[in-house]
Amino acid sequence: MRLKTGLVWAVLLLGGLFVYHDDRFQAVPNKVITAVSQWRSSLATELNAGNNSSMASSATSSVASSVTSTSSRPAASSTTTEATPIESNVQGKTLATTYYYHFAADMPAKAQQAFTAAVAVYNQTGIVKLVAGSGTAEQNQITFFVYHKSMSAAEQGTVELGHGGPNIIQRVGWGAYTANHARAGLNATYSAALNRSVAIHELGHALGLDHSTDPNSVMYPVEQGKTVLTAADIAGLNSIYVK
Ligand SMILES: [Zn+2]
Numbered sequence: 001m002r003l004k005t006g007l008v009w010a011v012l013l014l015g016g017l018f019v020y021h022d023d024r025f026q027a028v029p030n031k032v033i034t035a036v037s038q039w040r041s042s043l044a045t046e047l048n049a050g051n052n053s054s055m056a057s058s059a060t061s062s063v064a065s066s067v068t069s070t071s072s073r074p075a076a077s078s079t080t081t082e083a084t085p086i087e088s089n090v091q092g093k094t095l096a097t098t099y100y101y102h103f104a105a106d107m108p109a110k111a112q113q114a115f116t117a118a119v120a121v122y123n124q125t126g127i128v129k130l131v132a133g134s135g136t137a138e139q140n141q142i143t144f145f146v147y148h149k150s151m152s153a154a155e156q157g158t159v160e161l162g163h164g165g166p167n168i169i170q171r172v173g174w175g176a177y178t179a180n181h182a183r184a185g186l187n188a189t190y191s192a193a194l195n196r197s198v199a200i201h202e203l204g205h206a207l208g209l210d211h212s213t214d215p216n217s218v219m220y221p222v223e224q225g226k227t228v229l230t231a232a233d234i235a236g237l238n239s240i241y242v243k
Helices: 009-013 030-069 074-082 109-123 196-207 229-240
Strands: 001-005 098-103 127-131 140-147 161-165 168-171 179-186
Touching: 001 140, 009 109, 009 179, 098 109, 109 127, 109 179, 140 196, 179 196, 196 229
Parallel strands: 098 127, 098 140, 140 179
Antiparallel strands: 001 161, 161 179, 168 179
16 A cells, blocks of 8 residues: 555645555566455555545544434444454455564665664554564565655645555465565655655555554554554554454
């Protein structure tokens, strides 16, 4: 999933918001085509959900909950503690909690620092354990990288800050395993992307979190500078990793 700044350039010049957007990788090894196509469809879903329908549905549900909360307070509070959604391609999968991560070649120091800080944030949850190293085919892996993508006026002034997502590898039969060979990247064309809040968002996608409609969530699709996981973000991770 990509993190974009979804604002008009004029707004950016005024110091406006950055939006998380989601994208797909261009160079894809043949052996992960199937997994990537699952991932692409989840991206497409997320793009729609993050940009339009989930905002609309959250507005709808908050209206609904405010109606019900006049007679039932618990309904309103259960809405606010709803777990951050998870990516469709991790749903129903049993994943190990240990990830081996490494940096791609030629990573700027600022990007490495941002991802290192993001790793610490997720390790502090105690839910997943991210360890420097390569890992084997059957182990979970994360590759951190940077890329360069300039946004044109045709893209309506949105600035993509990064992208990332889970990439589920399943081997069936003898020696069966399920692993997540995820990627998380920052768009180094924009200095605002080399930032821990962006890295936390993209690493969240890599671990299986989808976009949240809560502006306090690190998974909100518009960059808010959030660096602390909400209870809902942690609940989302739990739903993936604690069975
Ligand atoms: Zn995103």
